[in-house]
Amino acid sequence: MLERxxxxxxxxxxxxxxxxxxxxxxxxxxxxxxxxxxxxAALRERPRPEVWSVLEYACHVRDVFRLFDxxxxxxxxxxxxxxxxxxxxxxxxxxxxxxxxxxxxSVELAAEAEQLxxxxxxxxxxxxxxxxxxxxxxxxxxxSFARYLIxxxxxxxxxxxxxxxxxx
Numbered sequence: 094m095l096e097r098x099x100x101x102x103x104x105x106x107x108x109x110x111x112x113x114x115x116x117x118x119x120x121x122x123x124x125x126x127x128x129x130x131x132x133x134a135a136l137r138e139r140p141r142p143e144v145w146s147v148l149e150y151a152c153h154v155r156d157v158f159r160l161f162d163x164x165x166x167x168x169x170x171x172x173x174x175x176x177x178x179x180x181x182x183x184x185x186x187x188x189x190x191x192x193x194x195x196x197x198x199s200v201e202l203a204a205e206a207e208q209l210x211x212x213x214x215x216x217x218x219x220x221x222x223x224x225x226x227x228x229x230x231x232x233x234x235x236x237s238f239a240r241y242l243i244x245x246x247x248x249x250x251x252x253x254x255x256x257x258x259x260x261x
Contacts, residue, residue: 103257122206
């Protein structure tokens with residue numbers, strides 16, 4: 094996803110500039126807020142048993158924003174930190190994503206998005222080459238981490254709605 098456009102969601106990840114990421118985070122959060130204003134029962138419906146509902150995807154995106162803010166701070170304050178493994182499926186079960194209140198999730202998602210957007214905005218140019226390691230050994234710079242991050246919520250909006258990303 095970092096080397097070529099995503100054929101599913103339509104995001105041209107390699108073309109995303111670092112300075113675009115905060116605005117994209119905010120725009121993505123606004124799209125989720127709009128989705129979460131729908132009928133709560135419909136938001137909990139899974140299109141297929143193995144596919145998350147809109148509410149479950151929104152909970153995941155909220156948690157991605159939260160987790161990536163923590164990881165970004167680690168990259169900026171530690172030398173080459175190793176990120177702990179995160180099992181998103183276990184988190185969905187443990188946190189009971191399907192039972193959460195869409196109105197609360199909407200507020201939390203928007204707050205986490207704003208925090209992450211501000212964190213990216215505060216990164217000095219001189220820190221964009223700092224690195225971090227995922228538990229599977231994948232290495233990111235702050236710059237590649239930003240592009241990797243933005244693909245996740247954009248792709249999950251596609252998963253939840255079937256609408257591709259509108260290129261900037």
